[in-house]
Amino acid sequence: MAFQLNNEDLGYGGDAVLRGISLTVSAGERVALVGESGAGKSTLLSVLQNRYDGNSALIPQDPGLVRNLSVFHNVYMGSLHRHSAAYNLLNLVWPRPAEVERIRPILERLGLADKLFERAGQLSGGQQQRTAICRALLQGGDAVLGDEPVSATDNHQSRIILDALTETFETVILAMHDVDLALEYSTRIIGIKDGGIALDAAAGGLKRADLDFLYRD
């Protein structure tokens, strides 16, 4: 199994946002975390990320970009662990053609090819989010954890992104607000409400209406 929590309280400092959480996610699962904003999806994601000791890529809600560096450099950051410090520094001042060619197709797929050497701080919110996704795609690994990775993209782009993520990573855990996309792309839905897991079921047997209760007071 890939991720496991046993009856744990999760939260920042002393204030637990989620209480008594038990959860196991096995390799190969595609999990969507759904629930109202503020329910604790981000908390759950970051705990899962910290506990995981394999290779996992993270797409935080704040895209975690270095605003003064170009899109190329921000994406390249996903491969820092593969190269020596000297080679990384060389790429910082003088991007190697081999690395540019490795990164260009990823950007092309997500419609960012023309932004290759633009500063990340000058991109729109949606473009920044896609840059962070490209970084995760380059980083690879066996799992990806994403906090609303398709919150700032239209439906067409969202599908491109979700296709790319599910192709690249064996295990996928994404917090999502779009219930239809969640049902379509995941194998398992975890609904969070009132500080706990209110729903945990295979996506196949669920309909949109089955999730409505998560968003009601």
Added chain:
Amino acid sequence: MVVSTNSAPSGPRTSPVVKVSMGFVAVAMVCLVFADISITTLDPWSEMKRMAWGAVTPDFSVVAGIGMVIVRTIAFALLGVALGALGGFMLSQVFHLGPVRWACASVRAIHELFWALIFLQMLGLSPLTGVLAIAIPYAGICAKVYAELLEEADLPALRILPRGTGMVSALFFARLPEVWVHLKTYTSYRFECGLRSATVLGFVGLPTLGFHLETAFAEGNYSAAAGLLIIFYVLIATLRFWMRPKLVGFYVLAAPFLLGGGAAIDMGNIVRFLTVDIVPAPLRRGSFLDGQTWSDLGDWTWTLLMDQALPGMVTTLLLTQIALVATGIGALFLFPLISKKFFGPVARSVGHVFLVVMRSTPEFILAYIFLQLWGPSMLPAIVALSLHNGAIIGHLVGRFSDEVRLRPDSPRGLNLYGFEIVPRVYGQFLAFLFYRWEVIMRETAILGILGIATLGFFIDSALADIRLDRAMFLIAVTAAFNMGIDILSRRIRRRLRLRSQAGRA
């Protein structure tokens, strides 16, 4: 209408900020009683007239001959600051370690002129003396500021770095780019300070502008002195035109060849300095096993403490406290000169010129000039310190006051000053002033070289007598004293919740 019955007792309550301010003013008044303030020159007016005449008839004929001196001054500043910034940057990466923090605090507590005096003993008048005298204290300062900048920065990319990313890669990709602009701004400010330091180092014999300035003053050639000072101001005012980011690398590479020659470094001298000269005399003479040696050392330490360190500390403290309050008063008077709230563009530009000149002139040079006028007492030092530091703080507070938003029917003139502006900028003003406290003390100690009996006076005398052991002991005392003030200042700032937004004054 409901009236709260458990309100605070009636009558005005003094805020802690005002209480602390009044406390400092009271201390300064007491210090004034014990301070030696007098004009000892026989005819200060005629000297002042000659200086004023020199100021309006600047002589640039010396310039032709000293083109190389200017280049050399810049080269010293550039190399000193470059090495200091580089060393400081490396130290800032390990600044969280206690010993590193302490080492940095102690090297920056020693003024660059004292460092120069130390290295003069070790290395003689070699270019390395000047470069190290700037580089070492600046490394201590830069380490602290860089570490703070890195710590305060928001570094969102650190979260997403893949596991297994090396420290160097993480530093250059996720940390540095976020703070690069701040580092650059601070380092260029440091370079301006470095130009001042390099100039002042001329007063102890290094071949920079200060050397020629001192000669001109000593000869009473005030026109030449004015010419040199004007060149210095032009150098600082045009800094952003010739100090281009793209040229820095080239400048730094060229600088070592422009420092000029000097005495060759004698390894024997260095070894003797470190192993013999600075060892307290009783230890040098006696055997370590002899009880007499240790009781001699006790006497040596006690005598030095009571006869020199203590009187020096008392004078330093008196002068510092008076100068601190005088600086504060000066800044409160000076800041309206550049504030849009009080003056139009023409008057403001006059104010700007005055403040720029005052804050560009090192307090050491100002004190030297006033000393020529009034003779040795605390007066020249107080005026020099309060003008220079008052201009720095006045500039920062003036800029801050421009951001104050007033209601449309706000009062004008003195009422505006007293009721609207000063209450709003006072916290900032105090923060700047307390940041400056430690700087003022460091400078006060150094002014002893000019003959005022602060700690620097005793250090300078010990060096003149070639009693290096005593000099080093006194320098250590000075550093400890300075670090004490730094800690006290930080405590008061925290107690009053003063945080300067513009950062380090």
